Amino acid sequence: MKDKLALHGGTPVKTTDFGKGCRYDxxxxxxxxxxxxxxxxxxxxxxxxxxxxxxxxxxxxxxxxxxxxxxxxxxxxxxxxxxxxxxxxxxxxxxxxxxxxxxxxxxxxxxxxxxxxxxxxxxxxxxxxxxxxxxxxxxxxxxxxxxxxxxxxxxxxxxxxxxxxxxxxxxxxxxxxxxxxxxxxxxxxxxxxxxxxxxxxxxxxxxxxxxxxxxxxxxxxxxxxxxxxxxxxxxxxxxxxxxxxxxxxxxxxxxxxKLDDLLAKRRRIAALLSEGLQGISDIALPEVIDGCESSWWFYMFRLTPGVFEGDGKGFAEALRAEGIPAMAGYIPRPIYLEKLFVNKSFFPGNIWPAEVISGKTYNYHAGLCPVAEEVLNSAIRMPVSEFFTENDAADMVAAVKKVAAGLRK
Ligand SMILES: Cc1ncc(COP(=O)(O)O)c(C=O)c1O
Known part of the structure; x- marks a missing residue:
């Protein structure tokens, strides 16, 4: 039987505070x-x-x-x-x-x-x-x-x-x-x-x-x-x-x-997330090229579109209800879909000297980078911190599994 999601009145997964600390001493x-x-x-x-x-x-x-x-x-x-x-x-x-x-x-x-x-x-x-x-x-x-x-x-x-x-x-x-x-x-x-x-x-x-x-x-x-x-x-x-x-x-x-120490701690948390989240269908984990090491500023995975109720927004909301501070996407849209690009209103009067000098016309619009648009529409971002504990990582994994089961259509 599926666990009742906290979003629907069930008990949240996270019952303890995330590890915290002061970075300055x-x-x-x-x-x-x-x-x-x-x-x-x-x-x-x-x-x-x-x-x-x-x-x-x-x-x-x-x-x-x-x-x-x-x-x-x-x-x-x-x-x-x-x-x-x-x-x-x-x-x-x-x-x-x-x-x-x-x-x-x-x-x-x-x-x-x-x-x-x-x-x-x-x-x-x-x-x-x-x-x-x-x-x-x-x-x-x-x-x-x-x-x-x-x-x-x-x-x-x-x-x-x-x-x-x-x-x-x-x-x-x-x-x-x-x-x-x-x-x-x-x-x-x-x-x-x-x-x-x-x-x-x-x-x-x-x-x-x-x-x-x-x-x-x-x-x-x-x-x-x-x-x-x-x-x-x-x-x-x-x-x-x-x-x-x-x-x-x-x-x-x-x-x-403090860099080496905090990198080791962040890498440990990210490794626990990747291990724990592996194999959940319709969840694609972030890939690091062979022989490389990420420094894990955040942990972002992707959902197969249309599989979960509410897609990214619904998934992130359900995770937050479980006590996990997740967000849908990273930035809300590719940077070129922000107003200043779409309207080319970089400077007052919408005069864009660079374009005038180039003698060409440049337009920023939906569809310019389709994969980036798909990534941001399907991504769930969870924080990574050097202060998180192994227990925090386990709770994040448990919450993702619970939400994935609870929201699967
Ligand atoms: C990828 C990237 N580039 C540039 C910047 C700009 O850095 P700052 O806020 O120090 O100007 C940021 C900051 O969020 C960033 O994440």
Whole structure:
């Protein structure tokens, strides 16, 4: 007999609180105190931000790191560093945060969307190749939820077409692609330090690169294009002020020290979910490419459409009633179906300089990336946290099984 769903008045699966904790402790306080003792909160001179960048460089085995105020800022700087003429195209994923797009749009470039793989939810060399034109100048891959994109063929494709390759690693700290850290395979890797991410400074974001020229440009793009590194002239180009305070990077430095531990804990929770959820019919689990390791920012699986009452929304609601904080989809719709894309209202008056300069017309509409649309319509997202316990994972599994049985038509 089916267990009565909590949604229908049955007893919820989750009877204990999820594991919780405070991500900040004495380690962050010590770095903050040290920053105050140093006597300056601006990043020039690079005391704390410099220490943070040294830590990142060592951990990632990269030559250069530059820090700024957000992941969006880091991505904007990375796009700016490409020195791409206005009106040219940048390919990216339709399943991402607007932060991946802000830099493209502000640099007067045209976002072009490649469709995603239905199992990893990431764009692929194949889907990117389909939308490359003679106007393409860059690719921004997004390692969604910490799951590495299939980078070898993407790197080859970028090389073949001479495209700047940026990795959006906002959700993917410590994710491994065949033994290599994400962020180190493209020309530039960009990370976010916002409060929701694996590591938090409240807000912040940084880039890593092995290319000295790109590093210098990213550095300048995050600081009004002042040439703080003494590499060229003052104010050669236009750039925003994306500086962060030393206090943010004091916190970030302490947070970085916790990365290995929290990754191991998140991977354990995700492994328990994957083990427990395997084999439920009409539920497709997220796939990680062989030889790769996700950093599990969240855990998202897919339902076969039409099989469960209420589809994704109904399933997520039923899970929440069981005490599991699940959501339908990740973002509500592919980013290109948001108003600013559909109406091309990026700027007041709906004047889009990039399109005018390109001499072409670009339209964003339903059906552009059918797989991305299907993924978001059929996905259920559950949180993963380093504070969750094995018991929490077991309850999540039990709740999914119960809801799947209870809502199956
Ligand atoms: C994939 C992705 N890219 C970029 C960003 C932007 O980061 P931030 O909020 O630090 O600007 C985010 C943040 O949610 C993200 O998830």
């Amino acid at each position: 004495e380690a962050e306080m010590a770095e903050i105190r040290d920053t105050f003792d140093h006597g300056s909160l601006i990043y020039w001179g690079g005391y704390k931000i410099g220490q943070f960048c040294e830590t990142v460089k060592k951990a990632f085995g990269v030559k250069y790191c530059a820090g700024g105020s957000s992941g969006s800022a880091a991505l904007h700087a990375a796009v700016g560093a490409g020195f791409i003429e206005p009106g040219y195209e940048v390919i990216t994923s339709p399943i991402t945060d607007i932060g991946s797009l802000i830099g493209i749009l502000y640099q007067n470039l045209i976002p072009v969307f490649a469709d995603v793989d239905p199992h990893t939810y990431n764009i692929t060399a194949e889907s990117i190749a389909k939308v490359i034109t003679e106007r393409t100048r860059a690719i921004i891959v997004v390692h969604l939820a910490g799951n590495p994109c299939d980078m070898d063929p993407i790197v080859d494709l970028a090389k073949k077409h001479d495209l700047l390759l940026i990795e959006d690693c906002a959700q993917a700290y410590g994710a491994l692609y065949k033994g290599r850290l994400v962020g180190t395979m493209g020309d530039i890797g960009a990370f976010s330090l916002n409060e929701s991410k694996h590591l938090s400074a409240g807000d912040g974001g940084f880039i890593v690169t092995g290319d000295q020229e790109l590093y210098g440009r990213c550095h300048n793009y995050m600081d009004k294009y002042y040439d703080r590194l003494g590499r060229g002239d003052r104010l050669e180009h236009l750039a925003p002020n994306y500086r962060a305070s030393e206090l943010q990077y004091a916190v970030a430095k302490a947070q970085f020290g």
